[in-house]
Amino acid sequence: MTAKPWCRRSLIAGWGIVLAFSAKRTEAATATIVIDDYLFMPAELRVSIGTTVVWENRDSSPHNVLSVADPRVFRSRAMATGERFEFTFAAPGTYGYFCGLHPHMQGFVVVE
Amino acid sequence: MTQPLPHDDAKHDGSKRHSLECMLWAGTGLLWTVVGGVPRSALIGSAQAQTPGGGFSFAQVSDSHLGFSTPLYSDVAATTAEAIAQLKSGPAPSLVLHTGDVTHLSRPAEFDAAQQIFGTSGLEIHYVPGEHDVIDDDGKGFYERFGRGAGPAGWYSFDAGGVHFIGLNNVMNLRAGGLGQLGAEQLRFLEQDLRDRSASLPIVLFAHIPLWTVHAPWGWGTQDAEQALGLLARFGSVTILNGHIHQIIQKVEGQIAFHTARSTAFPQPAPGSTPSPGPVRDLPAGRLHSVLGVTRISRVEGRAPLAIIDTPLGA
Numbered sequence: 438m439t440a441k442p443w444c445r446r447s448l449i450a451g452w453g454i455v456l457a458f459s460a461k462r463t464e465a466a467t468a469t470i471v472i473d474d475y476l477f478m479p480a481e482l483r484v485s486i487g488t489t490v491v492w493e494n495r496d497s498s499p500h501n502v503l504s505v506a507d508p509r510v511f512r513s514r515a516m517a518t519g520e521r522f523e524f525t526f527a528a529p530g531t532y533g534y535f536c537g538l539h540p541h542m543q544g545f546v547v548v549e
Numbered sequence: 550m551t552q553p554l555p556h557d558d559a560k561h562d563g564s565k566r567h568s569l570e571c572m573l574w575a576g577t578g579l580l581w582t583v584v585g586g587v588p589r590s591a592l593i594g595s596a597q598a599q600t601p602g603g604g605f606s607f608a609q610v611s612d613s614h615l616g617f618s619t620p621l622y623s624d625v626a627a628t629t630a631e632a633i634a635q636l637k638s639g640p641a642p643s644l645v646l647h648t649g650d651v652t653h654l655s656r657p658a659e660f661d662a663a664q665q666i667f668g669t670s671g672l673e674i675h676y677v678p679g680e681h682d683v684i685d686d687d688g689k690g691f692y693e694r695f696g697r698g699a700g701p702a703g704w705y706s707f708d709a710g711g712v713h714f715i716g717l718n719n720v721m722n723l724r725a726g727g728l729g730q731l732g733a734e735q736l737r738f739l740e741q742d743l744r745d746r747s748a749s750l751p752i753v754l755f756a757h758i759p760l761w762t763v764h765a766p767w768g769w770g771t772q773d774a775e776q777a778l779g780l781l782a783r784f785g786s787v788t789i790l791n792g793h794i795h796q797i798i799q800k801v802e803g804q805i806a807f808h809t810a811r812s813t814a815f816p817q818p819a820p821g822s823t824p825s826p827g828p829v830r831d832l833p834a835g836r837l838h839s840v841l842g843v844t845r846i847s848r849v850e851g852r853a854p855l856a857i858i859d860t861p862l863g864a
Binding site: 474475497498499514515517533537538539541543 | 723725766
């Protein structure tokens, strides 16, 4: 099927908007915390509301991510090397978390 | 608090009090002799290095981490199986204590591997969980397979060879920045378990995380251990066996001897010697067998009552 010229222009313009919107959303809405050598890096992360934070375990040891709040706001399963966990922060606040296997490993996410 | 030294006590009143008097560290050629709470080391002489014979003996295996694999520690199942074979090759211990981290990630295949190695060994093995055994399911998989004799929360006691054994669980519900913990319910169990027992009964208490603070910044300690130790203070001979830190560290405090065992999987650095407690990364080639191993403990009636001997898998 061949679209009429005005139709093609609309489609191209439409995709452009979608792509621009996606790029902006991706850039603004995702942040990564790397876990390596028994550390969360960065240990302190500031993000805006709606951001999805991804914890990526690059350590040879397994780690998990538990929020310190009671009840917990988020809790990952244990991540082996190369595994990830993500959580989207919908509300402002300071979210402390730690590794339940190695509790001296701690970090926090500030959502503004 | 001053209490009579156990060996003096035995000498003077003939009671059955026992204490740790002799530790052999065969791996590095050091003999540790602990008399009256003062550890001394000397090179092993052939006569001294002999395993005390004729008494009740048991062994400790720890931190097998089945499922773990890195290029440096590529076959932990093999080194663990080797440790078990080594135990069976000598005078057979009456029983074996596994002080936790049987598996690396509490996964069914890892528990299966553990059953394959330990379950078919023909050895009587008593387990306590490590934090790696209770991941994601609060220990359900572990207790199903290795909780024999234990209550639902994993602690228990039993008697063998004139020794009272107590297995404790200090790896649940760890808190941010915290150490291991026993919790009020478990401390009540310990109090009740000890209440009517004679102070002359030798006690062996085993748990995964050390019951003394080895290095707090790495979480190597148990926050409410002091309450447990208080309950043990009246006993003449208390030996506390832990794992978790993958190296031998020992201490004698009053009549309580603390000892941590090697892993059968991989070594960890000395407390605070590196930025993190991760597996030792710069182990020289060919040295693996010298940093893994098992522990044997003997009770000899009438003389040096409890002896702890750590044996590496190789030189």
